[in-house]
Amino acid sequence: MGRYIFKLPDVGEGIAESEIAAWRVKPGDVVVEDQPLVDMLTEKAAVEIPSPVAGRIVELRGEPGDKVPVGGPLVVLEVEGAGNAKDEAPAAVSTKPTDVPSLAVQGHAREGGHPAAASTVPVPSLDSRLRGNDQSAAGLPQAAARKPGDKPIAAPAVRQRARELGIELQFVPGSGPAGRITHADLDAYIAGGARPAVVAASAPRTAVEEIKVIGVRRKIAEAMQRAKQRIPHFAYVEELDVTELEALRLHLNDMRKPEQPKLTLLPFLLRALVRTLPRFPQVNSTYDDEAGIVRRYAAVHCGIATQTPNGLVVPVVRHAETLDVWQMAAAIRRLAETARAGKATREELSGSTITITSLGALGGIVSTPVINAPEVAIIGVNKLVERAVFRNGTVVPRLTMNLSSSFDHRIVDGYDAASFIQAVKNVLEHPATLFME
Structure with a gap:
């Protein structure tokens, strides 16, 4: 098996790049030759781009709205034979540490059996936990600090429950990764004496929806x-x-x-x-x-x-x-x-x-x-x-x-x-x- 890198073909005279309108496939899909892979937008017309080979989709290079130059890599497929992956240099492996805090505990094993010696989270002392709020005293993880103006992070189910309870999430401390608010955090917030906000019939609507123009x-x-x-x-x-x-x-x-x-x-x-x-x-x-x-x-x-x-x-x-x-x-x-x-x-x-x-x-x-x-x-x-x-x-x-x-x-x-x-x-x-x- 080999890898085949499909590059954007010429989609029209004088066109140097084209915008991804919509993907027809996803990683893991098995495609046949001439099966539509993606719609590319040019001059308001969506041009259907078919696959030149049969194989399995390994990687899609770009999201809807991204512009791809003619001749630029578009799709990576796994195919029978050697493929043509030699045409593209392998991507460099990033050594930049992730911004998301790791929750692995020292001594736990990573994939492949290697110890995660360097991926640890400092465990607060008993004194520091006792000095924290009731949520920490109850044995829950310490709530992450949220800067003023930061948008609270929560799953859709948690947001829905908070709306039903009339609770503003920006006031709820979150104990999950990166300060994510959980159902337990809502329970602790209410148990700590917080009361759901009383929503007046004429309360202002504050929601803002951001839509990327593509x-x-x-x-x-x-x-x-x-x-x-x-x-x-x-x-x-x-x-x-x-x-x-x-x-x-x-x-x-x-x-x-x-x-x-x-x-x-x-x-x-x-x-x-x-x-x-x-x-x-x-x-x-x-x-x-x-x-x-x-x-x-x-x-x-x-x-x-x-x-x-x-x-x-x-x-x-x-x-x-x-x-x-x-x-x-x-x-x-x-x-x-x-x-x-x-x-x-x-x-x-x-x-x-x-x-x-x-x-x-x-x-x-x-x-x-x-x-x-x-x-x-x-x-x-x-x-x-x-x-x-x-x-x-x-x-x-x-x-x-x-x-x-x-x-x-x-x-x-x-x-x-x-x-x-x-x-x-x-x-x-x-x-x-x-x-x-």
Whole structure:
């Protein structure tokens, strides 16, 4: 038997490192060739990395959130034959003593039968124990001192019991290793005259949960930070009367074939963009600000911002100009389902030229969406509401919806942005023009 060190392969052109998103295996698992080992995150896409050999997992090099360079060691396996462990020098054995106090008593045997001569804990004298608190006098180990501000250490069961008793653990001396509080410590604390705290109905909540920002959430945070730091955003909001459009949508859904998807408003908005963008090529663009180059696209590759369990991702409907509303609806649904399942590929999550974002029924009245760099525009959809409006001197009910859009002011002037949104509004308020050449 030998050891095989599997190193991170090239996961994409120009990518020097990748983040561990999730392990598919654990030490001790037996794997076969091509079995998935780990999901590595790059450009918001989780790339599944398979095992190149069959064997048993010995070691995983890294935790979720850690970044591994291409060519860096990722997994150590035990395999038939010699393996390739000679490619990596053996790790140096640390001689630094552990910070955790040893509880071994002099004369007890270590593994292998060697005496633990140097691993001893000073035993307090009888006098010192008698001078201690009642806990020590009862024969329990001496409680470890806890510095002010130190977080008390206790098992979940002990914490749960303390909560039920109304006891604040920071006041309880701990007799376990490193000052860990045990059930016996709780008993001794109560027996010593301490009383559970009386919790008022309006007692403040003091719990603080710390969550490491890793994976897709970290990628989103980094992308949003770059976008806001480098792009001078400006917003433009316009109200649309979508009464006729909504009537058309409901009619088409009633008439659709079984194999056709249900239509939402997004395919109609995408169709309106396809009809309008050729007149405003500066909006359907990307800006490489480092090279100082604007790229205007004839094709419409529209990103659809999609909320997933792992955060917001933007799968792309490619060449939307070639699709009808039914095909657009099918593409949007397929991409959303793939993204929510965490199976979207890198190609499906990159290459957009403009993005649509929508919170559906939660869309609110106005929003200020962040541009999906290197694009220069993003179109935000707010919720559909019924309002009383004046038409020909009469108050009538109409369905209205706001478009809240953001533009990169380096590339798109305010006049052009307003003209573009007004053109989109005109098409959506007269839905027959969506299908006229």
